[in-house]
Amino acid sequence: MRSPIPLTKIILLANVLVVVVAVVVLLVLPPASAPPGATRPGTTGSGSPSPPPSAPPSPAPDLPSAELPPPITASEEFARQVKANEAGVVPILMYHRITRKRLASIDRTPAQVRKELEKLARGGYVPVTAREFATGRMDIPAGKHPVVLTFDDGHPSHFALDADGTPAKDTAVGIIYQVAVKYPGFRPVATFWVNRYPFGLREREDQERAVRWLASRGFEVANHTWSHPHLPRLPKKKVTEQVAKVERLLKRLGVPPSETLALPFGAMPRKRSTVQKGKWDGVSYQFKGVFLAGAEPSVSPFVENYDWRAIQRIQSNGRKGECRKWCSEYWLGWLDKHPRERYTADGDPDRISIPRGLRGNIRADRRQKINAY
Structure with missing residues (x-):
């Protein structure tokens, strides 16, 4: 099937170039700190390490569950x-840092993220993870539309805990839960693609508590390479090493092997197969979805022209400059005007x-x- 979205290769390449430039600017800027009052996921309110859990924690009673209703x-x-x-097509939204003051074009403020997620909830969208999308397990209620919320780089603004052990309100996870409370049909899940220091955490125990906290509540924590390099510049062995080192880390932290990978800068290496499957230093990986930093909704994973090796995403942003037609505000509006083109679930x-x-x-x-x- 031909995609219902008209987009020339030249425009797509230009948009990806803009994303690359924006992320390069982001990487040279100082990282934002966790929200005031927030603690590292592996510490108590006083900053002292809390004892390691003997098993992944069960969902807290005051947080909405990620469970879906029974199928029909x-x-x-x-x-x-x-x-x-x-x-139909599925919007896969790409977020980076969440900061009170935007320092780069791809930054979003907590208010902007909250507003966008609430708009999605009112529009009948239900979040699924990148893994659920890539494997075709989008088992959302009938009449609803899947949306994939993805957060790159494992930034501290994505996940931190308050002193009482709940997600800090202006982090990605905190905002997702706030929207889920306000709109009960909005499933609180997302995908976090991390590098060598998930959520800015340096200590192994803190990293473990963070990823286990998220995984036990339905969130996906997966691979974004070890040091976020520009993969086309690396030889095959270095690309494999970059991916395998994150897989080894996540295994040590107690989460399942990654089934999805987000390419740094959305840039494909010279040998595409190196980011599909590989082995380095005894660590193997094999993905079911490789995600770009693209410029349009993804086609359904059930259609003929779906390519799991290069899945499109949409940058979360307004409609200024290069985002006039290629970012989330434009595309979500486009989907509202073209409801027959978007994925609508049957509940089965x-x-x-x-x-x-x-x-x-x-x-x-x-x-x-x-x-x-």
């Missing part, structure tokens, strides 16, 4: 009623519900699940 069986008539289209994980005219767009290995109306 979708008939053709039901799929028609909810206007299901699981061949065993079927792929689509309008009858889209039958030919579904991948051959998924056609036995088609529920056309």
Whole structure:
């Protein structure tokens, strides 16, 4: 199937170049500190290390759960009623630092992130992780639309705990939970792609508590390479090393192997296969989704032209300058105006519900699940 989104290769390359320049500017600026009053995930309010947990903590009773409602069986008539289209496009939003004062074009303020997530909640979007998207397990309620919230670089503004052990309010996790409380259908999950110091934490015990806290509550913590290099400049062995070192770290921290990878700067290495699977120093990796820093919604993982090796994302931003047509404010508005083009779920994980005219767009290995109306 041809993508419903018109975008020339020249414009796409230009947009990726803008993202690269913005991230380079970001990397040379001083990192933002955690929100006032917040503590490291592995410490108590006084700053003293808390005892290591014997097992991953269970979800706190005062935080919304990431569990989804029971699946249903979708008939053709039901799929028609909810206007299901699981061949539609999915917005995968890309965030970097969250700061009270923006120092780079790709920074977002807490108020901006909160406003965008609330808009998504009101629009019927339900978050899924990058792993759930790439593996086709977007089992959200019927009539709803998946959205993937992704946060690059494992910055301190993404996750920190207050003295009472709850997520700091102006961090990514804190904001996600606030929106989930206000809009109960907004599932509190996201993907955090981290480097060698997840969330700015240097001590191994602190890193472990942070990633285990997130993983036990449905968040995905996955691979963004060890030191965030520009991969096209590296030889194959160095690319493999960059990826494998993060996999080794995450294994030591007690989370499952990564199934997704976000490319630093959205830049593909000269040999693409090195970021799909590989082995270095006894550590193996094999991904099911490699994500760019692109400029448009992704096609559905069920359609013929889906390429798991180069999945598009949308930068979270307004509509000024280069973002006039390529960032989240533009694309979310575009999807509101073109509801037939976006992915709308049928609530049934065993079927792929689509309008009858889209039958030919579904991948051959998924056609036995088609529920056309």
